[in-house]
Structure formats: structure tokens, C-alpha cells
Amino acid sequence: MKDLIDIIKTRRTIRNYKTEKVDRDILEKLMEAAKHAPTGMNNQNRRFTIIENAEIIKKFEREIESALNREDYSLFNTPVFLIISVPRDSENGLADTAVAIQNLYLAATYYGLGCCWINQLKHCYDTREIRELLTLVNIPEDEVVYGAMTIGYPKDLPESKARIEKHYYID
């Protein structure tokens, strides 16, 4: 079994998935990991919507592309598209979403899966077409989306990027 630091260091962003589905028992483990990430003031008001329906995933792909005026926008044929939504008035909604995503990245790595943080919905969650899709998957109008993830088995593992950030001691 890999130790924590190995898992942290072998985590990658994956943009190329096998067609293989992800078993529900593994998705349940990922959800357990996500929910154990902290929330500001222990509010625990994130909603996790796990979309496995390929047709609906394709609709999100096309409407994000259109909303952001992109070309060839892709959700990488992911078998799972996870949307994290939080109350519109949530003070720490973005931070709460981010820490859950980091736990998901690590748990996915642990189970041999790969993920990609999808950052585009936060720029278009209230356009009419995207909101219709959010309603289709039962996300209420008073919730907004700061982060989403594709999750699946990686076709290949990209090389690790060199780490260049610095730290400084003040003693």
C-alpha cells in the first residue's frame, strides 16, 4: 500500500479516460472522502451530484462550450461527471468545494482512478441553458457551482510536473 505522501505525489490531472465504468462501491468511497473534507464553520452544505448518464454529460459539454464561446470543449469522454453545488449565499462555498475536490483527487489516485477539476461551470452556471441542465439533474436554483470533476480510469499517466514553488522560514 502506498503511503500518503506517495499518493499526494503521484496524483495527476487526467484528461484521457478508458470507457470502463466506475463501480458504485468505489464511488461511495470517493463520496466518503469528499464529505470528510472540512467546511467553513462546519456548515456541511455541499451537494454532490454524480452524473453517469452519457447523454446528459454530453449535453453539459456542448452547453459549456456554447456558453463560453469555446471550440472543441471536451469533458474527455468521462464515464462520471461530478458536480459539487453549494448555497448561493455560502460564504466559503469555493473553499469548501476546493478541499472536497482535493480529497477526491487523492482518493481517486488511491483506487487507480484519475480526475480532472472542471473549472468552467463557475463562469456560466446561471446562463439559461446551463441552469436548465442543472435543473434536469435536480440541482436547485438557489445553489451555484464552483467546481466539478471528471472521474474515470486513466488511459495513460502523464509525467509529474516539476515543483517550483518556494517556502521560507521566519524563526
Add this chain to the structure above:
Amino acid sequence: MKDLIDIIKTRRTIRNYKTEKVDRDILEKLMEAAKHAPTGMNNQNRRFTIIENAEIIKKFEREIESALNREDYSLFNTPVFLIISVPRDSENGLADTAVAIQNLYLAATYYGLGCCWINQLKHCYDTREIRELLTLVNIPEDEVVYGAMTIGYPKDLPESKARIEKHYYID
């Protein structure tokens, strides 16, 4: 050795520290974990400032208290106060800070340490008194602070809070 899911589930927010210092070799491991958290567009522009000087930590405590008009504001006699700063114009600075903090939480748990996410600096990093302290620890004026952490050995481990968030499948 604990497995990842155990570490994720035993992570706690710690607000009560022993006076024991944290060895530099463990702090180096924590920094390695923090830097392996992703950044938007792989920008890698976080700066980690690790303050071990008790007098400077106390100054931050008193100036945060004053800036936010609080009473009895406490950094819990932490032996280590870590500030994460990012460029002022960073598009994903808050998310980049949050994922690094989550890795730090988990790595700290792994090494028997405890942490608390300090959220107050983001409300006052540009007040004159706080900016003077940031300058004192060599954080440039063009960087801002969305998150900080206290890190030390926990005096006791609080009980885990029950998890109440929900997830839903769309298949």
C-alpha cells in the same frame, strides 16, 4: 500504517497545541505535500511562509484581533503559523490555497500533528498594520492572503463531527 481513507476520516481541526516544536524535517515533508496540490493552469505561484517566531505570531494574533474588532482572538499558542500568499491578480488564488491546505491537513494528520485553517487574514491583509507584519516576514505588497494555518502537536483530539451531506446519482 494508516490507509488514505483512514487519514482522511481522522483529520480534525485542532485548536489546542502542546508547546512542543515541530521538527524542520517534518515541516519539509509538509511543504512537499502542499506544493504537490494542483494550481489552476499549473501556475505554481503560491508562497509558503512558515513563522516559528513566537513574538511575530503573537503580533499577528493581536493585529488580526484589532483589524476585525474581535475580542479574545487566538492563534491557540501555535508553535507554527503558516501563511500562504498568492499574486494579487491570481485568478484561482483562493482555490489554489485551499487545495494546498487540504494536503497540509492530511500530511499533518499522517505525522501526528494537527492544524487549523485560519480564515481571518483574507478579510484584513491590506490594513496598514497587517500589511506591515506581512512585510516584516518578507511577503511582497503584490501578494494577498486567502488562507493560513496553525500547525502543532494536538493536546487532545476532538470527536469527529457527524457527516450529513448528501450525494445523488443520475444514471
